[in-house]
Amino acid sequence: MTKTKALAILVLVVGSLLYLKSVLYPPVPPWEKYHQAGVTAYRDKNYSEAEKQLKAALTEAEQFSIDDWRLTQTLSNLAEVYRFQAKHSQATPYFRRLLENSEKTFGPDHSNVAAHLNNLAGNYRAQGKLAEAEPLYKRSQEIWEKSLGPDNQLTLFALKNYVDLLNEMGRHDEAKSYTARLQSIPEP
Numbered sequence: 001m002t003k004t005k006a007l008a009i010l011v012l013v014v015g016s017l018l019y020l021k022s023v024l025y026p027p028v029p030p031w032e033k034y035h036q037a038g039v040t041a042y043r044d045k046n047y048s049e050a051e052k053q054l055k056a057a058l059t060e061a062e063q064f065s066i067d068d069w070r071l072t073q074t075l076s077n078l079a080e081v082y083r084f085q086a087k088h089s090q091a092t093p094y095f096r097r098l099l100e101n102s103e104k105t106f107g108p109d110h111s112n113v114a115a116h117l118n119n120l121a122g123n124y125r126a127q128g129k130l131a132e133a134e135p136l137y138k139r140s141q142e143i144w145e146k147s148l149g150p151d152n153q154l155t156l157f158a159l160k161n162y163v164d165l166l167n168e169m170g171r172h173d174e175a176k177s178y179t180a181r182l183q184s185i186p187e188p
Helices: 003-024 030-043 047-061 069-084 088-106 111-126 130-148 153-168 172-184
Strands: none
Touching (some): 030 047, 030 069, 088 111
């Protein structure tokens, strides 16, 4: 066998192996790589690394449309990283953005909007911004009640959050009427 023929066979084998590798083990897209690293760091309680990786994932996810699940997941995970560390003011922009994107995607009265309203309200409440939390809790409860019914667990969850907030604000008489409603509903 000549050197040229041996070199041609070597190139063919190496080329075939590289092709098979690319087909069988395609490269991980950047968003997925950063997001998975962020989730893993969060799970390992390495919050600074989780934040770093999820911010990189967000840079990638911002290339997607506002209704893309990857953008929603990244914003949600970043908010959660900050919330878990009680860095509520840093979580706020992500909660707001989730709410805005959901309103644009689904409309103002969608169940997903109610969930984001409830999360943003809880974030404000944790910061002591009770007056800002109140209309969000109320709206969340109203959306869920309208779309899911008055006895749905999410409706009751939002109502309980609203009652707790009213009590925290010292508006006990107002909270009593809602508390009576909560107590009148049988356990599932």
